[in-house]
Amino acid sequence: MARKSRSEDSAPKGSPEWMTTYGDMVTLLLCFFILLFSFSEIDVKKFEAIIQSFQGSLGVLDAGKTIEPSDYIFSAYDEDLTTKQLEELEDFRKLQERLEAFLEDKELEGNVLVTMETRGLVLRFQDNVLFDSGKAIIKEDSKEILAAIAEFLEELEFQEKFVNVEGHTDTDPLRPNAKYETNWELSVARAANVVRFLIEEIGLQPARFSASGYGEYQPVASNDTQENKAKNRRVDIVILKSELTTSAPYNL
Numbered sequence: 001m002a003r004k005s006r007s008e009d010s011a012p013k014g015s016p017e018w019m020t021t022y023g024d025m026v027t028l029l030l031c032f033f034i035l036l037f038s039f040s041e042i043d044v045k046k047f048e049a050i051i052q053s054f055q056g057s058l059g060v061l062d063a064g065k066t067i068e069p070s071d072y073i074f075s076a077y078d079e080d081l082t083t084k085q086l087e088e089l090e091d092f093r094k095l096q097e098r099l100e101a102f103l104e105d106k107e108l109e110g111n112v113l114v115t116m117e118t119r120g121l122v123l124r125f126q127d128n129v130l131f132d133s134g135k136a137i138i139k140e141d142s143k144e145i146l147a148a149i150a151e152f153l154e155e156l157e158f159q160e161k162f163v164n165v166e167g168h169t170d171t172d173p174l175r176p177n178a179k180y181e182t183n184w185e186l187s188v189a190r191a192a193n194v195v196r197f198l199i200e201e202i203g204l205q206p207a208r209f210s211a212s213g214y215g216e217y218q219p220v221a222s223n224d225t226q227e228n229k230a231k232n233r234r235v236d237i238v239i240l241k242s243e244l245t246t247s248a249p250y251n252l
Contacts, residue, residue: 084242085241085243088241088242091157091158092116092120092121092239092241093116095121095152095157095158095239096114096115096116096121098152099114099123099149099152100114102148106145108129108145110126111125111126111127111129112124112125112126112129112145113126117238119238119240119241119244120161120238120239120240120241120244121238121239122236122237122238122239123149123236123237123238123239124234124235124236125234125235125236125237126230126231126233126234127230127231127233127234128233129142129145129235130142130146130190130194130235131190131235134174134175134178134179134180134186135179136179136180136186136189136190136193137193138193138194138197143197143201146194146197146198146202147201147202149237150198150202150204153198153204153239154204158239160208161208161239161240161242161245162208162209162210162239162240162244162245163198163208163209163210163237163238163239163240164209164210164211164212164237164238164240165191165192165194165195165198165209165210165211165212165235165236165237165238166191166211166212166213166214166218166235166236166237166238167186167187167188167189167190167191167211167212167213167214167235168187168214168215168216168218168219168220168232168233168234168235168236169183169186169187169215169216169232169233170183170216170219170223170229170230170232170233171183171216171223171229171232172229174186182215183215183216184213184215185213186213186215187213187214187215188211188212188213189213190213190235191211191212191213191235192211192213194211194235194237195209195210195211216232219231219232220232220234
C-alpha cells in the first residue's frame with residue numbers, strides 16, 4: 001500500500017476556506033433584505049389594480065372576452081390615481097349589488113340588467129319595460145322604478161357622477177303612421193324623455209345628464225330572431241367613470 005505524501009496529509013479537510021467568507025456574506029445580505037422588507041409596506045391597492053388589469057386573461061369573462069381593457073395597468077405606479085380608481089370601482093360594485101337586490105325585490109331582474117363595463121355601471125332596461133312599442137312616452141308604472149333608481153344616483157358617492165341615457169332599437173322599420181319616421185328619432189326621443197323625467201320630475205341636476213339615440217346601429221345581438229330583436233330594443237342608463245368625464249363642459 002502506497003504511503004500518502006506529506007502534502008496530502010496536510011491538506012485542509014471540508015470545504016475551501018473561501019466558502020466560509022462567501023456564506024457569511026450571503027447570510028448578511030439575506031438579513032439586510034429581510035430588514036428592508038420589514039420596514040417597507042406592501043401597497044395592496046396597487047397590487048390589486050395590476051391584477052384587475054389582467055382579469056379575464058384566462059377567458060372567463062362574460063361574452064367571451066379574453067382580456068378586460070383597463071387603464072389600471074398604466075396607472076398602477078401613480079398612487080393617487082390608482083387609489084381613486086379602486087375606490088370608485090368598489091363603489092360601483094356595491095351599487096351594482098344593491099341595484100340587483102332592489103330589482104329582485106321588484107321582480108324585475110329579468111327585465112332590467114345591471115352590468116359593469118369599462119365605461120361605468122350600466123342599467124339596461126329591456127324591450128318594453130319603459131315604453132310601449134313605437135312610442136316614447138314613459139309608462140306610468142315605470143316611473144316608480146326610475147324614481148327609485150334616482151335615489152341611488154343622489155347618494156353621496158354618485159351625486160357628482162355624469163350619467164348618459166342611451167336609446168336603442170331593433171332593425172324593424174316603424175309603421176307608416178307612426179309618430180316618428182325612423183328608429184333614430186324614436187331612440188333619441190326615448191332617451192331624452194328619460195332624462196327629462198329625472199330632471200324635471202325628480203329634480204336631479206341637469207348638468208350631470210346627456211341623452212343619446214343610436215337607433216339600430218349598436219345592437220347587443222343579431223337581429224335574426226324576435227328574441228334577439230327584443231334584446232336590442234333597450235334603454236341604457238350609464239353611470240360614467242370619472243376618468244371618462246374629465247373633459248365634460250361643466251364641472252360639478
